[in-house]
Amino acid sequence: MPILCKAECGNKATLKRPKTADALCKNCFFNAFELEIHETITRSHLFKPGQRVAIAASGGKDSTVLAHVMKLLNEKFNYGLKLVLLSIDEGITGYRDDSLETVKQNRDDYEMELKILSYEELYGWTMDRIVEKIGRTNNCTFCGVFRRQALDRGAQLLKVDCVATGHNADDIAETVLMNILRGDTARLRRCTDIKTGGAENSIPRVKPLKYTYEKEIVMYAHFKKLVYFSTECIFAPNAYRGHARAFLKDLEKIRPSVIMDIIHSGEQLQIRESVKKPIRGICSNCGFVSSCQPCKACVLLEGLNRSLPKLGIGKRSKSEKMKAQQDLERQVILREKANLVKNDF
Amino acid sequence: MLKINLDFSGGAEVLFNNIKKRQLSLESEKKWTLRDFLQYMKENLLTERLELFIQGDSVRPGILVLVNDIDWELLGELDYEIKQNDNISFISTLHGG
Structure with missing residues:
Protein backbone atom coordinates (compact mmCIF):
# COMPACT_ATOMS: atom_id res chain seq x y z
CA MET A 1 0.00 0.00 0.00
CA PRO A 2 1.78 3.18 -1.12
CA ILE A 3 2.02 6.02 1.36
CA LEU A 4 0.81 9.35 -0.02
CA CYS A 5 2.75 12.62 0.08
CA LYS A 6 2.16 14.55 3.29
CA ALA A 7 1.77 17.78 1.28
CA GLU A 8 -1.51 16.34 -0.11
CA CYS A 9 -0.46 16.74 -3.72
CA GLY A 10 -1.89 13.29 -4.47
CA ASN A 11 1.46 11.75 -5.43
CA LYS A 12 3.11 8.72 -3.92
CA ALA A 13 5.64 9.54 -1.20
CA THR A 14 9.23 8.64 -2.08
CA LEU A 15 11.12 9.44 1.08
CA LYS A 16 10.86 10.05 4.77
CA ARG A 17 12.56 13.28 5.73
CA PRO A 18 14.84 12.68 8.70
CA LYS A 19 14.44 16.25 9.91
CA THR A 20 10.64 16.26 10.14
CA ALA A 21 9.68 12.56 9.65
CA ASP A 22 7.31 13.74 6.87
CA ALA A 23 6.72 11.40 3.95
CA LEU A 24 7.05 13.44 0.76
CA CYS A 25 6.98 12.86 -3.00
CA LYS A 26 9.96 13.84 -5.15
CA ASN A 27 8.65 17.25 -6.19
CA CYS A 28 7.41 18.30 -2.76
CA PHE A 29 10.76 17.19 -1.33
CA PHE A 30 12.69 19.27 -3.89
CA ASN A 31 10.56 22.27 -2.97
CA ALA A 32 10.94 21.83 0.79
CA PHE A 33 14.68 21.21 0.46
CA GLU A 34 15.33 24.27 -1.69
CA LEU A 35 13.02 26.57 0.27
CA GLU A 36 14.65 25.66 3.57
CA ILE A 37 18.06 26.61 2.20
CA HIS A 38 16.55 29.84 0.85
CA GLU A 39 15.13 30.55 4.30
CA THR A 40 18.51 29.88 5.94
CA ILE A 41 20.16 32.27 3.48
CA THR A 42 17.64 35.07 3.98
CA ARG A 43 17.18 34.66 7.73
CA SER A 44 20.92 34.89 8.36
CA HIS A 45 21.51 37.59 5.70
CA LEU A 46 24.30 35.53 4.13
CA PHE A 47 24.56 37.56 0.91
CA LYS A 48 23.96 41.04 -0.44
CA PRO A 49 22.84 41.82 -4.02
CA LYS A 276 40.86 32.65 27.36
CA LYS A 277 39.75 33.05 23.80
CA PRO A 278 42.04 33.35 20.82
CA ILE A 279 42.28 36.76 19.24
CA ARG A 280 42.01 36.65 15.48
CA GLY A 281 44.65 38.60 13.71
CA ILE A 282 46.92 38.45 10.71
CA CYS A 283 49.96 36.19 10.49
CA SER A 284 53.08 38.39 10.62
CA ASN A 285 54.77 36.04 8.20
CA CYS A 286 52.26 35.35 5.39
CA GLY A 287 49.58 37.99 6.05
CA PHE A 288 46.62 35.60 6.21
CA VAL A 289 44.07 35.25 9.00
CA SER A 290 45.36 33.54 12.11
CA SER A 291 44.84 33.44 15.85
CA CYS A 292 48.49 32.70 16.59
CA GLN A 293 51.89 34.00 15.53
CA PRO A 294 53.10 32.80 13.12
CA CYS A 295 50.04 31.00 11.76
CA LYS A 296 49.68 27.22 11.85
CA ALA A 297 50.19 26.93 8.09
CA CYS A 298 53.54 28.74 8.34
CA VAL A 299 54.68 26.54 11.25
CA LEU A 300 53.68 23.34 9.43
CA LEU A 301 55.43 24.53 6.29
CA GLU A 302 58.58 25.45 8.20
CA GLY A 303 58.54 21.97 9.72
CA LEU A 304 58.35 20.37 6.27
CA ASN A 305 61.11 22.54 4.88
CA ARG A 306 63.36 21.91 7.91
CA SER A 307 62.69 18.16 7.70
CA LEU A 308 61.01 18.39 11.11
CA PRO A 309 57.52 17.45 9.94
CA LYS A 310 56.21 17.11 13.53
CA LEU A 311 57.05 20.76 14.25
CA GLY A 312 53.50 22.08 14.02
CA ILE A 313 51.92 19.08 15.76
CA GLY A 314 51.35 19.37 19.47
CA LYS A 315 52.48 22.08 21.85
CA ARG A 316 54.23 25.22 20.73
CA SER A 317 56.81 25.07 23.50
CA LYS A 318 57.82 21.62 22.26
CA SER A 319 58.26 22.86 18.71
CA GLU A 320 60.44 25.75 19.89
CA LYS A 321 62.66 23.19 21.62
CA MET A 322 62.81 21.06 18.45
CA LYS A 323 63.86 24.09 16.42
CA ALA A 324 66.49 25.16 18.94
CA GLN A 325 67.84 21.61 19.04
CA GLN A 326 68.11 21.49 15.24
CA ASP A 327 69.77 24.92 15.07
CA LEU A 328 72.29 23.79 17.67
CA GLU A 329 73.05 20.59 15.76
CA ARG A 330 73.44 22.55 12.55
CA GLN A 331 75.85 24.95 14.24
CA VAL A 332 77.91 22.04 15.53
CA ILE A 333 78.06 20.54 12.05
CA LEU A 334 79.06 23.91 10.57
CA ARG A 335 81.74 24.38 13.19
CA GLU A 336 83.11 20.90 12.56
CA LYS A 337 83.19 21.61 8.85
CA ALA A 338 84.94 24.89 9.49
CA ASN A 339 87.51 23.09 11.63
CA LEU A 340 88.09 20.58 8.84
CA VAL A 341 88.69 23.43 6.41
CA LYS A 342 91.07 25.08 8.88
CA ASN A 343 93.00 21.85 9.35
CA ASP A 344 93.39 21.47 5.60
CA PHE A 345 95.51 24.55 5.49
CA MET B 1 13.06 -17.37 -9.92
CA LEU B 2 12.80 -13.97 -8.32
CA LYS B 3 14.63 -11.51 -10.53
CA ILE B 4 15.97 -8.28 -9.03
CA ASN B 5 18.27 -5.43 -10.03
CA LEU B 6 20.86 -4.04 -7.66
CA ASP B 7 22.41 -0.63 -7.79
CA PHE B 8 25.32 0.62 -5.65
CA SER B 9 26.46 4.24 -5.49
CA GLY B 10 27.86 7.02 -3.35
CA GLY B 11 30.88 4.83 -2.57
CA ALA B 12 28.92 1.69 -1.51
CA GLU B 13 30.10 0.03 -4.74
CA VAL B 14 33.68 -0.27 -3.45
CA LEU B 15 32.45 -2.88 -0.96
CA PHE B 16 31.03 -4.92 -3.83
CA ASN B 17 33.95 -5.34 -6.16
CA ASN B 18 33.36 -1.87 -7.62
CA ILE B 19 30.39 -3.14 -9.63
CA LYS B 20 27.69 -0.48 -9.70
CA LYS B 21 24.84 -2.43 -11.27
CA ARG B 22 24.00 -6.09 -11.27
CA GLN B 23 21.11 -8.47 -11.87
CA LEU B 24 20.33 -11.36 -9.64
CA SER B 25 17.95 -14.30 -9.51
CA LEU B 26 16.88 -15.61 -6.14
CA GLU B 27 15.28 -18.97 -5.38
CA SER B 28 11.58 -18.19 -5.32
CA GLU B 29 10.27 -21.13 -3.27
CA LYS B 30 10.47 -18.97 -0.20
CA LYS B 31 9.57 -15.35 0.47
CA TRP B 32 12.44 -12.90 0.59
CA THR B 33 12.39 -9.97 2.99
CA LEU B 34 15.11 -7.34 2.89
CA ARG B 35 16.32 -8.84 6.18
CA ASP B 36 16.90 -12.20 4.46
CA PHE B 37 18.42 -10.53 1.47
CA LEU B 38 20.95 -8.52 3.50
CA GLN B 39 22.06 -11.82 5.03
CA TYR B 40 22.39 -13.24 1.52
CA MET B 41 24.43 -10.20 0.43
CA LYS B 42 26.68 -10.58 3.43
CA GLU B 43 27.39 -14.21 2.54
CA ASN B 44 27.51 -13.99 -1.24
CA LEU B 45 28.16 -10.50 -2.56
CA LEU B 46 30.24 -8.47 -0.11
CA THR B 47 33.89 -8.44 -1.08
CA GLU B 48 35.28 -5.79 1.25
CA ARG B 49 35.12 -5.19 4.97
CA LEU B 50 31.80 -6.47 6.23
CA GLU B 51 31.47 -3.94 9.07
CA LEU B 52 31.40 -1.08 6.56
CA PHE B 53 28.10 -2.35 5.17
CA ILE B 54 26.34 -4.41 7.83
CA GLN B 55 25.65 -3.50 11.43
CA GLY B 56 23.64 -6.05 13.43
CA ASP B 57 21.05 -7.48 11.03
CA SER B 58 20.64 -4.23 9.11
CA VAL B 59 22.76 -1.89 6.99
CA ARG B 60 25.26 0.38 8.69
CA PRO B 61 23.64 3.71 9.60
CA GLY B 62 24.42 6.21 6.84
CA ILE B 63 23.72 3.78 4.01
CA LEU B 64 20.44 4.62 2.30
CA VAL B 65 18.26 1.87 0.86
CA LEU B 66 15.68 2.51 -1.84
CA VAL B 67 13.33 0.04 -3.50
CA ASN B 68 12.11 1.20 -6.91
CA ASP B 69 13.38 4.66 -5.92
CA ILE B 70 11.33 4.72 -2.72
CA ASP B 71 13.03 5.19 0.65
CA TRP B 72 12.87 1.86 2.48
CA GLU B 73 11.89 3.74 5.64
CA LEU B 74 8.45 4.07 4.00
CA LEU B 75 8.31 0.37 3.13
CA GLY B 76 8.86 -1.31 6.47
CA GLU B 77 12.66 -1.48 6.15
CA LEU B 78 13.86 -5.02 6.98
CA ASP B 79 10.35 -6.49 6.81
CA TYR B 80 9.76 -5.38 3.22
CA GLU B 81 9.02 -8.37 1.01
CA ILE B 82 10.97 -8.32 -2.25
CA LYS B 83 8.88 -8.53 -5.43
CA GLN B 84 9.61 -9.63 -8.98
CA ASN B 85 11.77 -7.07 -10.88
CA ASP B 86 12.39 -4.84 -7.87
CA ASN B 87 15.21 -2.33 -8.23
CA ILE B 88 17.09 -2.13 -4.96
CA SER B 89 19.57 0.74 -4.52
CA PHE B 90 22.19 1.13 -1.82
CA ILE B 91 23.62 4.64 -1.56
CA SER B 92 26.37 5.48 0.88
CA THR B 93 26.26 8.92 2.48
CA LEU B 94 29.49 8.19 4.31
CA HIS B 95 31.94 9.01 1.56
CA GLY B 96 33.54 12.23 0.48
CA GLY B 97 32.50 15.73 1.34
Missing part, protein backbone atom coordinates in the same frame (compact mmCIF):
# COMPACT_ATOMS: atom_id res chain seq x y z
CA GLY A 50 25.73 42.41 -6.40
CA GLN A 51 28.19 40.25 -4.45
CA ARG A 52 30.65 37.88 -6.07
CA VAL A 53 30.44 34.56 -4.25
CA ALA A 54 32.89 31.66 -4.56
CA ILE A 55 31.52 28.18 -3.99
CA ALA A 56 34.21 25.98 -2.47
CA ALA A 57 33.90 22.97 -4.78
CA SER A 58 35.46 19.57 -4.15
CA GLY A 59 33.38 17.57 -6.59
CA GLY A 60 31.76 15.74 -3.66
CA LYS A 61 28.05 15.52 -2.90
CA ASP A 62 27.80 18.58 -0.65
CA SER A 63 29.51 21.10 -2.90
CA THR A 64 27.85 19.69 -6.01
CA VAL A 65 24.40 20.09 -4.43
CA LEU A 66 25.42 23.51 -3.06
CA ALA A 67 26.45 24.74 -6.52
CA HIS A 68 23.24 23.39 -8.04
CA VAL A 69 20.94 24.91 -5.39
CA MET A 70 22.81 28.24 -5.26
CA LYS A 71 22.44 28.67 -9.01
CA LEU A 72 18.77 27.73 -8.83
CA LEU A 73 17.93 30.03 -5.87
CA ASN A 74 20.00 32.90 -7.29
CA GLU A 75 17.85 32.80 -10.43
CA LYS A 76 14.53 32.03 -8.75
CA PHE A 77 14.73 34.64 -5.99
CA ASN A 78 16.89 37.23 -7.77
CA TYR A 79 19.71 37.27 -5.23
CA GLY A 80 21.74 39.21 -7.80
CA LEU A 81 24.89 37.18 -7.07
CA LYS A 82 27.76 36.38 -9.39
CA LEU A 83 28.70 32.77 -8.60
CA VAL A 84 32.14 31.27 -9.24
CA LEU A 85 33.72 27.92 -8.33
CA LEU A 86 36.91 27.62 -6.28
CA SER A 87 38.71 24.28 -5.97
CA ILE A 88 41.81 23.24 -4.11
CA ASP A 89 44.09 20.57 -5.53
CA GLU A 90 45.85 19.01 -2.57
CA GLY A 91 47.93 16.80 -4.82
CA ILE A 92 46.52 13.41 -3.84
CA THR A 93 46.95 11.04 -6.77
CA GLY A 94 43.96 8.83 -7.46
CA TYR A 95 41.66 11.01 -5.36
CA ARG A 96 41.75 14.72 -6.00
CA ASP A 97 42.82 14.50 -9.61
CA ASP A 98 39.67 12.45 -10.32
CA SER A 99 37.33 14.61 -8.26
CA LEU A 100 38.53 17.74 -10.06
CA GLU A 101 37.14 16.24 -13.25
CA THR A 102 33.71 16.36 -11.55
CA VAL A 103 34.26 20.01 -10.66
CA LYS A 104 35.09 20.77 -14.30
CA GLN A 105 31.78 19.12 -15.19
CA ASN A 106 30.03 21.43 -12.69
CA ARG A 107 31.77 24.40 -14.32
CA ASP A 108 30.35 23.43 -17.71
CA ASP A 109 26.89 22.42 -16.42
CA TYR A 110 26.36 25.55 -14.32
CA GLU A 111 28.31 27.93 -16.57
CA MET A 112 30.44 29.26 -13.74
CA GLU A 113 34.03 30.44 -13.79
CA LEU A 114 36.39 27.93 -12.08
CA LYS A 115 39.69 28.57 -10.31
CA ILE A 116 41.84 25.63 -9.21
CA LEU A 117 44.69 26.33 -6.77
CA SER A 118 47.18 23.66 -5.85
CA TYR A 119 49.18 23.03 -2.66
CA GLU A 120 52.12 22.54 -4.96
CA GLU A 121 52.00 26.10 -6.29
CA LEU A 122 51.07 27.65 -2.92
CA TYR A 123 53.35 25.72 -0.59
CA GLY A 124 55.77 23.80 -2.81
CA TRP A 125 54.46 20.50 -1.36
CA THR A 126 51.77 18.05 -2.53
CA MET A 127 49.90 15.92 0.01
CA ASP A 128 51.48 12.84 -1.57
CA ARG A 129 54.93 14.17 -0.61
CA ILE A 130 53.76 15.39 2.80
CA VAL A 131 52.46 11.90 3.61
CA GLU A 132 55.82 10.48 2.56
CA LYS A 133 57.37 12.67 5.26
CA ILE A 134 54.83 12.52 8.07
CA GLY A 135 53.19 9.12 7.53
CA ARG A 136 49.52 8.34 8.00
CA THR A 137 48.98 10.09 11.30
CA ASN A 138 48.51 13.86 11.57
CA ASN A 139 48.47 14.10 7.77
CA CYS A 140 44.87 15.36 7.90
CA THR A 141 46.10 18.25 10.10
CA PHE A 142 48.37 19.45 7.29
CA CYS A 143 45.66 19.03 4.72
CA GLY A 144 43.02 20.85 6.79
CA VAL A 145 45.23 23.78 7.79
CA PHE A 146 46.58 24.23 4.27
CA ARG A 147 43.13 23.96 2.69
CA ARG A 148 41.69 26.59 5.01
CA GLN A 149 44.34 29.06 4.00
CA ALA A 150 44.30 28.02 0.35
CA LEU A 151 40.60 28.94 0.21
CA ASP A 152 41.42 32.38 1.63
CA ARG A 153 44.16 32.84 -0.94
CA GLY A 154 41.89 31.67 -3.75
CA ALA A 155 39.11 33.98 -2.61
CA GLN A 156 41.55 36.89 -2.71
CA LEU A 157 42.71 35.96 -6.20
CA LEU A 158 39.13 35.66 -7.43
CA LYS A 159 38.25 38.98 -5.75
CA VAL A 160 35.08 37.56 -4.20
CA ASP A 161 33.06 39.03 -1.34
CA CYS A 162 32.54 35.71 0.36
CA VAL A 163 33.12 31.96 0.14
CA ALA A 164 30.24 29.50 0.51
CA THR A 165 31.19 26.05 1.76
CA GLY A 166 29.20 22.82 1.62
CA HIS A 167 29.27 22.04 5.37
CA ASN A 168 26.01 20.25 6.15
CA ALA A 169 24.11 19.73 9.41
CA ASP A 170 25.78 16.37 10.04
CA ASP A 171 29.25 17.90 9.56
CA ILE A 172 28.49 20.65 12.07
CA ALA A 173 27.03 18.26 14.65
CA GLU A 174 30.16 16.09 14.27
CA THR A 175 32.37 19.12 14.80
CA VAL A 176 30.46 20.12 17.95
CA LEU A 177 30.97 16.58 19.31
CA MET A 178 34.67 16.56 18.39
CA ASN A 179 35.28 19.91 20.04
CA ILE A 180 33.54 18.75 23.21
CA LEU A 181 35.54 15.52 23.24
CA ARG A 182 38.77 17.46 22.78
CA GLY A 183 37.87 20.24 25.21
CA ASP A 184 38.51 22.74 22.46
CA THR A 185 36.37 25.58 23.79
CA ALA A 186 37.71 28.12 21.32
CA ARG A 187 36.54 26.11 18.34
CA LEU A 188 33.38 24.98 20.13
CA ARG A 189 32.42 28.62 20.44
CA ARG A 190 32.64 29.35 16.73
CA CYS A 191 32.01 26.02 14.99
CA THR A 192 28.24 26.54 14.83
CA ASP A 193 28.52 30.05 13.38
CA ILE A 194 26.84 30.21 9.99
CA LYS A 195 29.12 33.09 9.02
CA THR A 196 32.75 33.40 10.07
CA GLY A 197 35.55 35.82 9.36
CA GLY A 198 34.90 39.12 7.66
CA ALA A 199 36.96 41.34 9.92
CA GLU A 200 40.38 42.74 8.95
CA ASN A 201 40.85 41.91 5.29
CA SER A 202 39.66 38.33 5.80
CA ILE A 203 36.97 37.16 3.42
CA PRO A 204 33.82 35.83 5.15
CA ARG A 205 32.83 32.16 4.95
CA VAL A 206 29.19 31.11 4.94
CA LYS A 207 27.46 27.73 5.29
CA PRO A 208 24.13 27.75 3.44
CA LEU A 209 23.66 24.00 4.10
CA LYS A 210 24.14 24.38 7.86
CA TYR A 211 20.68 22.99 8.64
CA THR A 212 20.52 20.51 5.75
CA TYR A 213 20.76 16.81 6.61
CA GLU A 214 23.29 14.68 4.81
CA LYS A 215 20.64 12.08 3.98
CA GLU A 216 18.57 14.74 2.23
CA ILE A 217 21.60 16.04 0.31
CA VAL A 218 22.30 12.54 -0.98
CA MET A 219 18.61 11.91 -1.79
CA TYR A 220 18.41 15.26 -3.59
CA ALA A 221 21.52 14.48 -5.65
CA HIS A 222 20.15 11.00 -6.39
CA PHE A 223 16.69 12.11 -7.51
CA LYS A 224 18.08 15.08 -9.48
CA LYS A 225 20.68 12.76 -11.03
CA LEU A 226 23.52 15.12 -10.13
CA VAL A 227 26.92 13.60 -10.79
CA TYR A 228 29.31 13.74 -7.87
CA PHE A 229 32.54 12.13 -6.80
CA SER A 230 32.28 9.76 -3.86
CA THR A 231 35.63 8.04 -3.38
CA GLU A 232 36.97 8.21 0.14
CA CYS A 233 40.22 10.13 0.49
CA ILE A 234 42.97 7.52 0.45
CA PHE A 235 44.68 9.18 3.43
CA ALA A 236 41.60 9.78 5.60
CA PRO A 237 40.65 6.49 7.32
CA ASN A 238 42.67 7.25 10.44
CA ALA A 239 41.09 10.65 11.05
CA TYR A 240 39.42 11.23 14.40
CA ARG A 241 36.37 12.66 12.66
CA GLY A 242 35.45 9.18 11.45
CA HIS A 243 34.74 8.05 15.02
CA ALA A 244 32.59 11.08 15.80
CA ARG A 245 30.74 10.45 12.56
CA ALA A 246 30.04 6.76 13.28
CA PHE A 247 28.80 7.69 16.76
CA LEU A 248 26.52 10.40 15.38
CA LYS A 249 25.07 8.06 12.74
CA ASP A 250 24.26 5.49 15.46
CA LEU A 251 22.49 8.20 17.47
CA GLU A 252 20.62 9.42 14.40
CA LYS A 253 19.24 5.93 13.82
CA ILE A 254 17.62 6.00 17.27
CA ARG A 255 16.49 9.62 17.12
CA PRO A 256 16.81 11.52 13.82
CA SER A 257 16.40 14.94 15.45
CA VAL A 258 19.71 14.42 17.27
CA ILE A 259 21.60 16.27 14.55
CA MET A 260 19.56 19.44 14.91
CA ASP A 261 19.60 18.99 18.69
CA ILE A 262 23.41 18.87 18.85
CA ILE A 263 23.70 21.95 16.62
CA HIS A 264 21.19 23.70 18.87
CA SER A 265 23.21 22.75 21.96
CA GLY A 266 26.35 24.09 20.31
CA GLU A 267 24.63 27.35 19.44
CA GLN A 268 23.29 27.85 22.94
CA LEU A 269 26.46 26.97 24.84
CA GLN A 270 27.91 29.95 26.63
CA ILE A 271 31.52 29.93 27.63
CA ARG A 272 32.54 31.86 30.72
CA GLU A 273 34.14 35.21 29.98
CA SER A 274 37.18 34.26 32.03
CA VAL A 275 38.04 31.45 29.57
